[in-house]
Amino acid sequence: TDIQPCFILTTNVDESLENxxxxxxxxxxxxxxxxxxxxxxxxxxxxxxxxxxxxxxxTVFTSDDYTTLIGESQYLNLLKHIFGETTVVFLGYSLGDQYVLDTLQSSAEQHGIFGDGPHFAVISDDDLSLPTSVRQIRYLPEPHLDHRSAMQILDTIRHYHVSDQQIISQEAQKVVTLHELTSAYFISDIYPVGTWTTSQTLDTTGVDGESRQVIVGQGFTDLEMPSRISNPMHDLIVGLICFDVLYLPLSSLSRLRD
Structure with a gap:
């Protein structure tokens, strides 16, 4: 099969699948x-x-065998895990077993926010009794009245499965290898240790005798500064040692030189 890996659960007792x-x-x-x-x-x-x-x-043949089967905890645990963690395509199976429907419904209720599945049932007629987590894929029973017509869905799954693998393979070839990457460190501003002026204030008096004030710069006070601790040397050392490229704003170069 072109669908790999292939996970199949079957109620058939013959061995045609595995063979x-x-x-x-x-x-x-x-x-x-x-x-x-x-x-x-x-x-x-x-x-x-x-x-x-x-x-x-x-093998399960008699009604007693069937009763024993649906009472086995390991069997029911498997169904709960399958319905809760995977997407199931029911093919050639009528979903007529009540315990299967109950398990599907229970799984959907336990995954109330995002839901489980979705699961898909390949059937020839609408079945309104199916849980909402099971989507129906209708097919026409032509030219055969048995399940052979339903098998066409496997060709569709195989086609899209192979197509997805090809897309993933093509995208994987575009991945940039590690040696082509360059690391960079950006320091937004630098204030070395010392006293720094963030503005100039000019007091003037107009011809009308009114006092006026001209402020050039941002005019931060000590309380408005995010931090009064100078750490440019620490940032510079980290940038120079740990990164390939170090970026600084041009406005900070003069302060760094001083």
């Missing part, structure tokens, strides 16, 4: 929680929810 998909790990019902570990490792698997014909004791 025709190379490189997948087969997880039997007796060890079904292992699927969670394989998901985290991004390792392809086929999970046999109802067992396999090669391990007949694990």
């Amino acid at each position: 025709n998909i190379p490189g997948v790990t087969v997880v039997q019902r007796s060890d079904i929680e292992r699927c969670i570990h394989l998901l985290r490792k991004q390792q392809s698997f086929v999970g046999k929810l109802h067992g396999s014909i090669s391990s007949i004791k694990t």
Whole structure:
């Protein structure tokens, strides 16, 4: 398959999937929680929810087998994890099991802010009973009345999966390597140790006898200064030692020279 990694949960007891998909790990019902570990490792698997014909004791055929299955905590824990942490595409499955619908609904309620999924059900007819977290993908059962028509959705998924990988590969080639980067440090202003005047004040008297005041500069007082501690040498040393380029405003060069 072109879809890698490939995660499949199936209720079919035959072994056609694992025999025709190379490189997948087969997880039997007796060890079904292992699927969670394989998901985290991004390792392809086929999970046999109802067992396999090669391990007949694990198969689910009778109503008693079914009752036992839905009472197993490891089985329900797997479904809760799958519905809460992944996006599921239901293919060839009618979603008629009430415990599956209940688990989907419970997962959606637990993720009330952002929601879970979304999940997708590939079906031929509308199903109004599905939870809101399950989006329906309709298909026409033509030219076949069985699930063969629904399999076309896999071609669509494969197409976009491969396209996304190509886009990611192309973008990865554009990443700038570390040795091409240059670090820089910008010091917005410098006031070395000493007394500095931020303005000049001129008092004058007009021809009308009124007193006037002319202020040239910003005119900061000591209380208005953000800090009265001079640290230009510390900033300069950090900039010169730790960075490739040091930037200073031209207006501060004269103070630095003094």
